[in-house]
Amino acid sequence: MGSKRQFRIWRGDESGGDLQDYTVEVNEGEVVLDVIHRLQATEAPDLACRWNCKAGKCGSCSMEINGKPRLSCMTRMSTFEEAETVTVTPLRTFPVIRDLVTDVSFNYEKARETPAFAPPADLAPGEYRMQQVDVERSQEFRKCIECFLCQNVCHVIRDHDENKQAFSGPRFFIRAAELDMHPLDAKTDRKEYAQAEQGLGFCNITKCCTEVCPEHIKITDNGIIPMKERVVDRRYDPLVWLGSKIFRRGQVPQTSVNSGQHSGAATTSAAHRGVHSHAGGSHDARAERQAQQGVNWHREVPHPTAPAVDDNGKLPLTELTFDRAAAPSPFGDDVTFPLPPEHLNFAHPQQDEKH
Amino acid sequence: MTETRIERHHYDVVVIGAGGAGLRAAIEARLAGKRTAIISKSLFGKAHTVMAEGGAAAAMGNVNSRDNWQVHFRDTMRGGKFLNNFRMAELHAKESPQRIWELETYGALFDRTPDGKISQRNFGGHEYPRLAHVGDRTGLELIRTLQQKIVSLQQEDKRDHGDYEARIRVFSETTITELLLDGDRIAGAFGYYRESGEFVLFEAPAVVLATGGVGRSYKVTSNSWEYTGDGHALALRAGGTLINMEFLQFHPTGMVWPPSVKGILVTESVRGDGGVLKNSEGKRFMFDYVPDVFRKQYAETEEEADRWYTDPDNNRRPPELLPRDEVARAINTEVKEGRGTPAGGVYLDIASRKSAEEIRRRLPSMYHQFKELADVDITKEPMEVGPTCHYVMGGVEVDPDSGAAFGTVRGLFAAGEVSGGMHGSNRLGGNSLSDLLVFGKRAGGHAASYADGLTARPKLAVAAVEAAVETALAPLQRDTGESPYVLQQDLQAVMGDLVGIIRREGELVDALSRLAELRERVAKVSAAGGRRYNPGWHLALDLRNMLVVSECTAKAALERQESRGGHTREDYPAMDPKWRRVNLVCALEGDTVRLTHKPLPKMRPELINLFDRAELGKYLTDEELAEFDALAKEAGN
Numbered sequence: 001m002g003s004k005r006q007f008r009i010w011r012g013d014e015s016g017g018d019l020q021d022y023t024v025e026v027n028e029g030e031v032v033l034d035v036i037h038r039l040q041a042t043e044a045p046d047l048a049c050r051w052n053c054k055a056g057k058c059g060s061c062s063m064e065i066n067g068k069p070r071l072s073c074m075t076r077m078s079t080f081e082e083a084e085t086v087t088v089t090p091l092r093t094f095p096v097i098r099d100l101v102t103d104v105s106f107n108y109e110k111a112r113e114t115p116a117f118a119p120p121a122d123l124a125p126g127e128y129r130m131q132q133v134d135v136e137r138s139q140e141f142r143k144c145i146e147c148f149l150c151q152n153v154c155h156v157i158r159d160h161d162e163n164k165q166a167f168s169g170p171r172f173f174i175r176a177a178e179l180d181m182h183p184l185d186a187k188t189d190r191k192e193y194a195q196a197e198q199g200l201g202f203c204n205i206t207k208c209c210t211e212v213c214p215e216h217i218k219i220t221d222n223g224i225i226p227m228k229e230r231v232v233d234r235r236y237d238p239l240v241w242l243g244s245k246i247f248r249r250g251q252v253p254q255t256s257v258n259s260g261q262h263s264g265a266a267t268t269s270a271a272h273r274g275v276h277s278h279a280g281g282s283h284d285a286r287a288e289r290q291a292q293q294g295v296n297w298h299r300e301v302p303h304p305t306a307p308a309v310d311d312n313g314k315l316p317l318t319e320l321t322f323d324r325a326a327a328p329s330p331f332g333d334d335v336t337f338p339l340p341p342e343h344l345n346f347a348h349p350q351q352d353e354k355h
Numbered sequence: 356m357t358e359t360r361i362e363r364h365h366y367d368v369v370v371i372g373a374g375g376a377g378l379r380a381a382i383e384a385r386l387a388g389k390r391t392a393i394i395s396k397s398l399f400g401k402a403h404t405v406m407a408e409g410g411a412a413a414a415m416g417n418v419n420s421r422d423n424w425q426v427h428f429r430d431t432m433r434g435g436k437f438l439n440n441f442r443m444a445e446l447h448a449k450e451s452p453q454r455i456w457e458l459e460t461y462g463a464l465f466d467r468t469p470d471g472k473i474s475q476r477n478f479g480g481h482e483y484p485r486l487a488h489v490g491d492r493t494g495l496e497l498i499r500t501l502q503q504k505i506v507s508l509q510q511e512d513k514r515d516h517g518d519y520e521a522r523i524r525v526f527s528e529t530t531i532t533e534l535l536l537d538g539d540r541i542a543g544a545f546g547y548y549r550e551s552g553e554f555v556l557f558e559a560p561a562v563v564l565a566t567g568g569v570g571r572s573y574k575v576t577s578n579s580w581e582y583t584g585d586g587h588a589l590a591l592r593a594g595g596t597l598i599n600m601e602f603l604q605f606h607p608t609g610m611v612w613p614p615s616v617k618g619i620l621v622t623e624s625v626r627g628d629g630g631v632l633k634n635s636e637g638k639r640f641m642f643d644y645v646p647d648v649f650r651k652q653y654a655e656t657e658e659e660a661d662r663w664y665t666d667p668d669n670n671r672r673p674p675e676l677l678p679r680d681e682v683a684r685a686i687n688t689e690v691k692e693g694r695g696t697p698a699g700g701v702y703l704d705i706a707s708r709k710s711a712e713e714i715r716r717r718l719p720s721m722y723h724q725f726k727e728l729a730d731v732d733i734t735k736e737p738m739e740v741g742p743t744c745h746y747v748m749g750g751v752e753v754d755p756d757s758g759a760a761f762g763t764v765r766g767l768f769a770a771g772e773v774s775g776g777m778h779g780s781n782r783l784g785g786n787s788l789s790d791l792l793v794f795g796k797r798a799g800g801h802a803a804s805y806a807d808g809l810t811a812r813p814k815l816a817v818a819a820v821e822a823a824v825e826t827a828l829a830p831l832q833r834d835t836g837e838s839p840y841v842l843q844q845d846l847q848a849v850m851g852d853l854v855g856i857i858r859r860e861g862e863l864v865d866a867l868s869r870l871a872e873l874r875e876r877v878a879k880v881s882a883a884g885g886r887r888y889n890p891g892w893h894l895a896l897d898l899r900n901m902l903v904v905s906e907c908t909a910k911a912a913l914e915r916q917e918s919r920g921g922h923t924r925e926d927y928p929a930m931d932p933k934w935r936r937v938n939l940v941c942a943l944e945g946d947t948v949r950l951t952h953k954p955l956p957k958m959r960p961e962l963i964n965l966f967d968r969a970e971l972g973k974y975l976t977d978e979e980l981a982e983f984d985a986l987a988k989e990a991g992n
Contacts, residue, residue: 013887028613029612029613029616029729030613031616031728040840040890040891041838041840041841041844045838045839045840045882045883045884045890045891046882046883046884046885046889046890046891046892047890048887048888048889048890049890050397050398051579051580052397052401052402052403052579052580052581053401053403053405053406053579054579054616054619055406055616055619055724055728056723056724056727056728057405057406057492057495057720057724058397058401058405058406058579059401060397060398060401073728074727074728076728076730078730097550097887097888098550098887098888099888101550101888103550104398108399108527111506112506112509112510112519114506115510116462116503116504116506116507116510117461117462117503117507119460119461119462125453125456125457125459125460126415126452126453126456126459128456128459128460129470129471129472130464130467130471131467131471132466132467132469132474135464135465135466135467138464139464139489139490142464142489142495142496142499143492143495143720144499145405145495146400146401179462182462182464185462214727215723216723
């Protein structure tokens with residue numbers, strides 16, 4: 001019942017390699033990983049590939065299949081045309097070790113840098129009480145099988161090795177979000193940590209991570225965006241800014257941001273004096289002051305002008321009929337870079353010294 | 356011999372295996388202040404523990420307050436057909452609630468009851484709802500929680516010592532091929548990095564084995580490639596002993612269609628939540644297979660069984676929730692008698708019994724798995740399931756309290772699936788995750804205190820290291836032998852066909868002679884390619900472990916002339932109380948497996964008194980029963 005299919009598989013190591021052609025038998029109901037196993041058992045016994053559970057639960061067999069980051073155990077052969085050549089390559093974001101195996105230690109380093117769960121000091125084992133509805137938010141992120149497909153697809157690091165230092169990636173944003181939403185986690189600066197240390201700000205919400213997640217975790221919508229929103233709201237909210245001018249810092253009323261979602265021990269531990277609530281704010285007084293000084297909420301930003309459209313009200317689609325040999329600027333034709341500094345919400349680290 | 360580079364490390368405790376038991380052991384050793392290494396055959400956090408779906412059994416009494424450790428103990432002994440090491444079953448029942456609660460302090464998020472406690476679900480063989488769970492991905496939660504606890508310990512070390520790996524380090528994608536001894540004491544472990552193929556030597560006075568099971572020796576298995584019986588074989592070669600190796604659990608409901616996912620488990624909670632088994636004639640056949648020992652606890656009619664889901668106090672349980680071995684045998688019989696599905700299984704139907712929405716909520720990853728892997732919608736159609744090799748009850752014979760290996764070796768500990776005794780002849784679902792935690796902690800703690808108690812560190816013998824190097828490199832240097840993949844297939848065929856779920860004397864004898872042939876062939880295996888991440892080479896090295904463990908299983912299966920739990924002999928279909936008193940112990944003499952009989956430890960009076968006489972009558976010999984009666988009389992006076 002099998003049929004012969006064409007495969008192209010990348011073979012090589014860090015010194016280089018290329019795609020090799022294989023013709024291999026494929027049976028009904030098989031997945032790409034089955035085919036790789038058949039190759040190992042026949043003509044390519046040393047073809048390197050990671051796998052464990054073969055059931056989409058361990059996240060080991062991540063690779064790129066026809067250019068798409070996928071778990072090979074969950075990519076059914078029936079999703080390809082009979083005559084289609086299936087191309088299998090290693091994850092692009094991580095250095096190749098051999099064949100389809102890459103060095104994913106980047107992820108373990110970032111995991112190690114993310115502060116662990118902080119147990120509430122006043123509860124003994126067995127005394128934890130949480131409501132199902134409250135744990136479910138974090139549980140969504142704890143479904144993560146660490147296949148690192150989201151890390152692999154994220155354009156911040158996919159072709160920009162230099163960003164890896166400052167950027168932890170979607171996997172660890174949802175780790176921060178998970179702890180942030182944990183009803184009993186005693187640490188209250190998860191968002192600020194994500195912003196300051198994990199490089200949350202690099203993310204511009206293209207949602208590629210959500211798209212490739214085999215566990216269908218809504219990484220962007222439920223994890224990243226809520227953190228971005230709340231990490232921003234204290235620092236850049238004009239009312240908070242005004243409030244902190246009227247009250248002295250550290251005495252800003254905390255009650256309003258703290259109600260609702262957290263019950264019992266969470267509230268008591270979060271409401272320690274001088275510690276911000278889950279709803280945002282930075283511990284670092286200096287950073288907050290700088291941010292406030294650098295922001296001019298009333299600045300007038302010139303409205304961008306859209307590029308010229310044709311008779312049908314559409315953008316000219318070819319360069320032949322357009323006035324330049326490139327795409328029009330998405331910021332408008334009349335915006336030139338660099339922008340004047342006074343148009344930016346930016347607090348220079350040394351701005352105090354100028355005054 | 357050419358110069359070989361070997362990386363050396365010094366640790367106090369080396370834990371081989373990074374699943375639930377290994378990580379828990381490592382945490383304990385590190386908390387005891389020992390420098391600890393964790394050896395992980397795969398990447399950190401990928402261990403087979405992630406596959407556990409149902410939950411972790413612990414008598415917390417959150418859902419039914421009548422539950423307590425005595426009831427749990429009773430269920431465990433009953434499930435293991437009284438062959439369990441009673442002390443292990445006792446410790447397990449007593450300590451598992453504490454171990455589960457501890458996980459919450461590491462950050463675990465279990466599903467909750469309405470009053471905010473850890474929710475507990477029903478499971479086969481457990482009298483009360485007892486399994487702490489997270490949807491149907493409890494194993495993942497457990498492994499991730501322990502993984503993150505280790506990270507938090509490393510963060511402590513970073514703060515105190517400036518180095519994440521000051522006192523606990525994970526060696527991922529590293530395989531241990533040999534334990535090294537100084538006389539009868541453990542002196543270290545030798546292995547290789549999968550990535551580079553380079554060798555690594557750990558000098559350590561204490562080693563904890565937590566390598567899991569042996570399922571890769573079977574054709575149809577739910578186990579991953581790592582399950583090659585490494586720990587079993589390492590223990591044997593170091594002078595340890597194995598017990599209960601004839602007892603293998605075949606999970607009754609593995610997927611049988613499509614072929615690519617054959618063997619993958621369908622969690623028992625599908626049945627716990629109302630799923631029923633039907634044959635190709637549409638009959639709910641489990642009612643025909645309730646054995647006498649369980650007759651009292653299980654419903655006789657479909658009506659009563661269906662009432663149980665909502666009113667468990669006044670109705671008996673549906674027979675779909677019988678212990679795993681009973682269900683596996685029943686399915687096997689149905690298929691053999693021609694009432695199976697086209698793919699050779701039976702139907703597991705939850706679609707007609709629960710709303711689509713409820714199925715998706717209660718069994719999210721099950722739904723997801725079937726949808727993605729097989730394009731089957733379990734809310735609309737029944738699943739096709741059949742028995743799959745799932746768990747080995749047998750393993751390293753250990754001291755129940757400390758996890759220290761018996762035999763001639765000292766400094767060797769074992770916990771989790773690789774250890775034997777706890778589950779007797781059959782493991783209850785949910786008892787494995789709690790077993791990992793309870794005995795992982797114990798083994799780690801005792802390994803640490805053993806290391807403390809030594810006056811001098813054992814020394815490694817250079818010759819032994821050289822021999823280990825030579826053995827490891829041999830398959831690469833031969834080019835005339837067979838492919839490891841062919842040998843593995845042949846081994847799987849022998850074990851699957853001849854030492855499978857139903858066993859016969861003739862077949863077992865045949866299996867042993869075929870295994871002897873395979874041993875010759877495995878000794879000459881050759882692997883193509885180099886040392887860098889070469890799966891063929893890795894398999895070639897795993898093969899000898901799989902082989903020796905398979906020999907133990909086949910020998911013990913031939914010896915035990917009765918049917919009990921995970922061991923079914925067609926020629927001896929009944930349970931025999933005389934055999935209940937016997938453990939079959941395997942040891943290695945030179946290259947050959949030697950099998951001896953050893954009496955089971957006798958249960959303490961206060962424990963045996965937890966059972967009523969009628970029940971004990973099914974398991975104990977007349978002589979033992981007379982003793983029990985005398986005890987009861989004494990207590991009565």
